[in-house]
Amino acid sequence: MHKYLLLATMFLGSATVTLAQQNNDEDKGSKFEHTVHIGYNIGGLAPLSFPNTIRKINSYSPGPSPSIGYELNYRFQKNWGIGIGVSIDWKSMNVQDSVQYFHTLVSVDGSSIEGDFSGTNTTNVRNIYLAVPIQAIYLSDNNWRLKLGFYLAKLIRPSFYGSVSDGYLRKGDSLGEKIIIDHATFSFNDNQRTFDFGVAAGAEKLIYKSFAAKADLKWGLQPVFPNSFTGISFNMYNIFGTIGLAYHF
């Protein structure tokens, strides 16, 4: 899967550059545009649908999640273009939830503990991704741009940690003996996949000269933890929206 996506990226990327260069020769500059943008990511590492072991979200906050990037756009028709970019995305969140019979199996260097946890779970994510979005762009006549494509991302700094507290673990499964847990921490930094990909969509509108307000959505299509990881019993995906400003030049 990764291989095909990489090939697709390279193909689209080189096509853009080639088209851009051809265009440069014919009509200098006019169809060829650079964008820098900054923004703030709001979202989370989340399951597509909540399992019934999650009983309540006690709190959520997005955490420090800036996004900064550059895009090269090529307009090959009046209303259509294509863009490739590179961005650094801090994808953070803080969640505290109440869980019941939440199955987990944590394995470290040959020792493992399995069981069903009931109590409070706190998860903090501070991942940093280097992302390459590749998108088709529709430019409307009234200063709107709509973008749709996909992104590829490399996890350059993994950080996924948290704690379980005020609860108990049923050792093995729900019939196992009860072990009271006041507070215990976990860290699954290096259990995460280092590669992510998904759908990238966005909209922006010129608001002042070359400045545009923008909103994007990056929806991961691959679970952040591989199937071999059993610490969390459901799949979680990177689902983040970005609001920000873009500058075209």
Added chain:
Amino acid sequence: MRLPILLFAFVLLLGSCIKDAPANPEADIESFDVNPDMLTGQTFIDQANRKILLYLTNEAYENGVTPILSLSKNAKVTPASGEKITFGNNKEVTYTVTAEQSTNKKTYIVQVVNVGDWSFDFEKWQQNSVDKYEYPVEDDLTSLWSSGNPGVALSGVPKEVLAYPTRSTTDGYLGTKAAEMVTIKGTALSAFVGIYLYAGSLFIGNFNSSVVLTEPLAATEFGGPYVGLPDRFTGYYKYTPGPAYQDEHQNIISNKVDECAIYAVLFEGPERLNGTNINTSDRVIATAKLNDGSAKANFTKFDIPFVYKTGWMPATGKNLMLTIVASSSKDGDHYKGALGSRLVVDHLSVIPK
């Protein structure tokens, strides 16, 4: 700028799709209350091995008892709470608990523990069905002895007998088996909570797993009911300390040699003492402690008198409890000792006055 609002709504939406609570899958007997007049010691529910250990007076044993049970929420049990149970020849009664999630069932065996003559040869052992550690049982298969093994099981050691610090050995003094305790290295998981070493341990009493993470010393609940007054504590042991002594932070302390611990403590019951207060409680009446915890290559006999608290007078109507404790590292309860220290004990006896 409608999109941020949309995003916010999206997050709210995620929060709102909480599903209905799952039916309770738990099937515990949480308490098992019998008229205290019928008991010689406190009832213990061994959740790890699914046993309920009852210490009954002869009269209660012959006539049966009517226990009142409390269960996990919405669970059901047969025989029902408040139903009279009597003990046949095998001294066992089985309770089956069905959880609200009715595919989940759990069976508990009620055993009447008879301490008998306080002489232990460690010939019979059973294995925990899930974690595969061994524990010694009496001739009638009741459990008097426990160890730290259920706690070690939580650190995720391989599920095999020899992965645990306390087990049987054929290297015994009498008969075919004896109890072997070896101080072992902690696991990668136990290192997370700062435990780098587990000493082998064996004691008369129970291991209460539920508090092992919150208050590990309180998990070892010492004592079984004792009738009369003990005079001497005797037995055979051999001991080989491991090569390098380490403190609780895994620092090697040179020139320090590990020592074993073997002792017996008589105290006022029926409430058990535990690892936090067995040495300090004012309920302690008498102790018999092996002073020489050094290496013994061959089986060595010990015969230690109980030393009574000065001025203590036996009073009628007091439940006395007695425990025997053995460990391959005497400071093992504080995770200090030498990896590989090995203690074997056999033929332990308490001689009455």
